[in-house]
Amino acid sequence: MRDVAIVAFAQTDHLRRTDELSEVEMLMPVLHQVLDATGLRTSGIDFTCSGSSDYLAGRAFSFTMALDGVGAHPPISESHVEMDGAWALYEAWVKIQTGEADTALVYAYGKSSPGQVRDVLTRQLDPYYTAPLWPDSVALAALQAQALIDAGDTDESALTAIATRSRAAAADNPHAQLSGEVPAGDYLVRPLRTGDCPPIGDGAAAVILAAGDTARALCERPAWIRGIDHRIEAHGLGVRELTESPSTRLAAERAGVFERPVDTAELHAPFSSQEVVLRKALGLGDEVSVNPSGGALAANPVMAAGLIRLGEAAARIHRGESDRALAHATSGPCLQQNLVAVLEGESTHA
């Protein structure tokens, strides 16, 4: 495998509404930030890949206009996944592994404000048997949370503690949508209170990947991707054990998470209860700094939130605050699909 690193990361401030901005306008500043951070221009990028969702945008081919923001003339080598940007990063990593590219620009964006994201996400479900019932994302997460409580894996006060810790951590994150003291709040769907659920908001993120010496030239302390893998589970909630995340466990094994301890974990857990599931699957102890950015409970721009976990983990390595970090992204109801990556600073690479 070629050594590939995240060499730059930028994200917008995540806001409840951005009515005054088009998606391209929301995206442009973060694209410029990662380009400026590396000194690269579009002509110096070998491959570009993005992640977004037409359903959030409320129209078909919504990503085609975002391409205008990249500056694609002369034409560029470019692709798009209708998934969280974490999977766009994976596609770009594969492209660099083929040797056909040394650098890649990855971006993702999502605006939840124009619609009702709880309703929109029901359209992800089995279209014949489940979607017609409109079970929303909070209700499905509440089923999972209740299953965890019933299994004795957590209780409501432990969930509140996760939310409190996340939003306190977000006080140091200028991009976060919610931070600081938040009350546990009223029940949204039992047993989940408003504090256990992510804020709804708009945001974008961008990352630059580079291989080997190119990465060293572009970044003082590159965040090397030591392993990356993703796995999917069955769709039907009735055939899954909701208190476990075998796909996360398997992806982590394949990414080499368990070879050495990690000091940081950025987990894409939009609901406090999902952090319980992920911690168990990943075997994370109290010594690991989990979601020092505040995580998805502080800002959850759908389709970008997973890429942001990779970016936040990388940024901690860039700043020398972490030597070996885990980053995780999820997709689908109740953690159906999961991606895990291990990022390291140069000093720990023997």
Next chain:
Amino acid sequence: MPKEPVAVVGVGQTKHVAARHDVSLAGLVREAAVAALKDAGLTWADIDAVVIGKAPDFFEGVMMPELYLADALGAVGKPMLRVHTAGSVGGSTALVAANLVAARVHRTVLTLAFEKQSESNAMWGLSLPIPFQQPLLAGAGGFFAPHVRAYMRRTGAPDTVGSLVAYKDRRNALKNPYAHIHDPGITLEKVQSAPMLWDPIRYSETCPSSDGACAMILTDRAGAGRSPHPPAWVHGGAMRSEPTLFAGKDFVSPQAGKDCAADVYRQAGISDPRREIDAVEMYVPFSWYEPMWLENLGFADEGEGWKLTEAGVTELDGDLPVNPSGGVLSTNPIGASGMIRFAEAALQVRGGAGEHQVDGARRALGHAYGGGAQFFSMWLVGAEPPTR
């Protein structure tokens, strides 16, 4: 370390029709995947990862359908990627899957693309209001017709060329059991007398709305060695994108298409595509795009593409057969249409195209495009393993 050579060892398609009432979305994709596995002599357990593509989710009304389709495609416990690059998506999906093998991340990958247009309405899916943008409200044909007109004006092509393409592709489709439009009574006169939809595009020169899926099994050199049928080898593949609208855009022959073809030919060591390529599966949703793409892809000089069509060069028995399968003009499950082009190119060099086989095809090009002629994906496959 050089890339791992990539081989196509399995191809599966559904019968493409206007409405597959007998299967769900899951049933449709599984039918193509099972056919591809059977062709490859493999089982679900042999598949390391699944790469799926389709055009907008609004066409069936399912957001990120890969989540729901994971079970039907045997992806549980495996990596699953979902690609969406507009009309070029079927080709892009195959290239993403090929890269997984080329990079040695996985050894054997199932790639699949589909569209079940009967479960929704593509025109509605494309007509949702777009904030900040002037609505076009003209349909795909309305967008492309002015560019066809520009091509005719620029090249002096007679207005008979479009109907020749449609007549050829619909006759070719009669030899392809999977093709959607089978009109045994097709005549040139019938094509020419069809109503005008978007001048100069007649109804008979447009693609249908189809339900269908296409799947391929891609594998490494060792996997190819175990294949029960001759593999097709990937000699080159590329994607190129340019913005939808900008002052310098040439809608008749977009730069992204030229650059994409040039990259594929460079990878494959092709210097004279007209002579060195034996069959082309080209994305031609409106008949006039055959002469236009012949120029864009380097098979003819600028202004000369229509002359190849008119001279019969692109007929099934011509010396550069284009769309022996009947093409997009005869079968258009949108998200799958690009992959069908890639798969049909593979079938040609495997000698497995049945009645629409081009005799002795050794190298074939698969081509797809999408958006406002802004996204391009292509691959060149050969009967022999690549030597470079």
